[in-house]
Amino acid sequence: MRMLGRRYYNLIAVLAVGLFMCVCPDPVESRTRNKNVAERRLMSLYGNTPHVEALLGRSRPTPDTYKTLRNAFFRYEESRSLGYDLELTDRELQANETIMAAKLHEYTEGLLTPHLFKPAQHIFDVLDGIRDTQLFHFLKKMPKGAVLHAHDTALCSTESIIKLTYYDSLWACLQKDDLDFSILRFAKTEPQAQDNCNWTLLTEVRQKYGAENVDEYLSEHLTLYPTKKFEDNNAAWSTFMDIFSLLDGLVMYAPAWGDYYYNALQEFYDDGVQYLEFRSVVPTLYDMEGTVYTALDTVRIYVETLEKFKKDNPDFIGSRMIYAPIRNTNPEGVLSYIETLKEIKAQYPDFIAGFDLVGQEELGRPLSEFIDQLLEIPEDIDFYFHAGETNWFGSSVDENLIDAILLGTKRIGHGFGLVKHPVVLDMLKKLNVAIEVNPISNQVLQLITDFRNHPCATFFADGYPVVISSDDPSFWKATPLTHDFYIAFLGIASQHSDLRLLKKLALNSIQYSSLPTEQQFEALEKWQAKWDQFIADVNEESPNRGSSSLHLD
């Protein structure tokens, strides 16, 4: 019934809207139609756009015609939105009602008291409030598929990082005579002197200042809290980079490296993520025996850890790495990256997904400076470029979007500036290149304040290939993916976007992963099993809802 109903309306929609568009004068046609001198002269004054249409009248429809047309228009516009092409089963329709009730509860409350609407506030103020909502409860349980945009050492919860600092032989470089350090290092004996470093075992630091205070200090310096308003995007980035350096000595300790990755996989899996495609700078690790490690060792530890994790969790799909070294380098630097890239590809062809360059785009070099080198990269290695993570329209960072697409990138990381590039947008659709949207990251790094203005609303409304991801959830204490899904679904998407959008986002995350076709089947089977369970659970929680009155019927 319902399905028939929708198809019927789509038919009307296309016909009616098509008809309406025909009734209206086509600028170009009428430009050639109206040949009188006056108008041609006016046109020459105005440039190529015609003026006549603005002055032409149209006869008003009857109220009935209007209402049919209006109804059709809404369905026609909806038919362009992301996820509309999915047909929900009856059980999914029932679950959809439950989930939409939870969403609309917050949306309508927001209309009445806008300042309480969570997606209109800073994530630091609403992180826990979001956790308490019914909508978050459902999204957390939902199998969300894959995370395709996240960075190697920004994955884990603060708690699990602090656990690593309890490993033996970890030293802190105390700067003044109080609880203040920004470098950590594992060593059997006091590490080599470093400028104004008073190396002290962290165990001693904990004895002196109290474990609680040390852990609090760490937890404060491992996230961007509490600063909600940095002077600008640059200031946010520099704090951001400080966190990475505090982490380096800790996680680059070979034994900790594997543990960090295992914990990350566990936390993502527990958050409903079955596949993780992360970017890694592939740092050189160290240990207390002075072993000399190479980039390949770093990757080997990833691969071995992943195998172990998959054995422990059979319905986990897997994880792959995008080799993504720092963009703030020179052409020679890129050439050496390419050598490493080839080695990794040769040794671990199934683990490496492709190549990218990372670090703040504004302060790094634009892709255009590395064209010659990037074109040298073997064609069996794909690109997954960061591009357009900026609001400077027409800047070189903004224009990375054009180089990314011309270089044949498989996905675009962020693409915050895409709405200012109509031709790139056309090509994204045409080439089926996905946009990796990281809502919370964009707010914390000062690109946007109110999520209701996030450019992803345009991507959702016009059915662009989008995946929702989390970038660096560790640094803002967010769940691996659920908080970003909550923001995207409630704060960025339309009030009317429903389970079809959520399901589409999950499917997209597998479809646009680097997994080859065959592996996508297994992936989808593992996801589908969890999805069916999720739908059953939701319906069990609220069995009383019928499946009849979906908002769009």
Added chain:
Amino acid sequence: MRMLGRRYYNLIAVLAVGLFMCVCPDPVESRTRNKNVAERRLMSLYGNTPHVEALLGRSRPTPDTYKTLRNAFFRYEESRSLGYDLELTDRELQANETIMAAKLHEYTEGLLTPHLFKPAQHIFDVLDGIRDTQLFHFLKKMPKGAVLHAHDTALCSTESIIKLTYYDSLWACLQKDDLDFSILRFAKTEPQAQDNCNWTLLTEVRQKYGAENVDEYLSEHLTLYPTKKFEDNNAAWSTFMDIFSLLDGLVMYAPAWGDYYYNALQEFYDDGVQYLEFRSVVPTLYDMEGTVYTALDTVRIYVETLEKFKKDNPDFIGSRMIYAPIRNTNPEGVLSYIETLKEIKAQYPDFIAGFDLVGQEELGRPLSEFIDQLLEIPEDIDFYFHAGETNWFGSSVDENLIDAILLGTKRIGHGFGLVKHPVVLDMLKKLNVAIEVNPISNQVLQLITDFRNHPCATFFADGYPVVISSDDPSFWKATPLTHDFYIAFLGIASQHSDLRLLKKLALNSIQYSSLPTEQQFEALEKWQAKWDQFIADVNEESPNRGSSSLHLD
């Protein structure tokens, strides 16, 4: 030479980009091409979008091919931007260099110190700083054409409004025993008692508290200063409405009504605006003789005042009124509006441009509630609807955009939510319906914080019909139009957008006005004369620049 150059590149652009697009698989085609079961099965799992393209490789071009393609791509994308269709004369090209130098000075400074970039800050903090810039200096002088979106009693500078309060027999309703009043009224003797009103002649109030303090009190209560962060959009609107009510008793005094309008025309004219198409609620005026006024009298005063102003300023183009009563009413209310509308149209057919409904969309009724009545309006009366002045995607206010376009509106007031409505956007272009963008108003009324994220960037980038306007400049102490032009040109448009965009915006403001074709000729002649003078002045100011190296050559 230059022109030829550009045409040549456009040719390459279309060819090269077209070629590039062809080389790449078309999703639909390849969906039908790849017939094997596995892929069809995957597709059924993913919905209608194909997955194969995401996995297809493309051979990398040579560096030379890449650079040609890249160059072509940039020109192709630029060819879609607003104003690109205009060809500048050599003298205009020379002026363009001077103006772009002023723009790029601020843009590049902004890249280095983003927090100092004026369009990234609140207008209250940078209003005067903007006045001091070289760019503002040029934009102020530029003949900007018309203002097509502004409201009857929010036009004049605070100074000129305060002058009106020096007229004789103006009483203030003092509430407590201190300098505090929110109602003013002209009367020969103390006005009729009103709840807790201690009516006092403003002259006496000035004697008691000092003229300076009274004027300061007024200036504070006639604008939204200093509040930069209202709790939400609703809070901003209520303060906003308070200003209107403080103004009512003052400007609705028949003699003041004409003077206010005359001053407004003068201030707009002095700011480089030659035509004003404003919205008016057409209030019923009063005087001290107890004369009974009608809506027609209100319009008559407008018309007489306009005649006088045009006599005093021969190269002023003119002014027309959009009758725009309060939307927070019921269907009966709209019917009575329509009666008034017909009377005005009958009496002053050349002064009335059309019909609209005003007031905060969120708190008023959506257009959809008045369809039957609106369709009754005679077809020789055009619509100029406010729509989508919101960031609530999928709300009834957001959906006013669809009713506005289906009702055949000639322009859309604000259209802030348009980027979330792809089909409405398609129709805007197809039907040549202009978007009235009011940047500063959107910030002050809490829709946006950083202008670099304003949706108008998309309109500029993809050549939508746009006019820049100022809405209620009086309430934020902005110039009648120049501040909004500054924000649009530096903060919203691309770094590369130049004099062609500025000229296009001026031309659009006349093209999309309600003026009939013949009158547009005169209008353009009056504008062109000032434009030529403007170009000459700019070139005289900086005669040393060549006209050879426009950024895009």
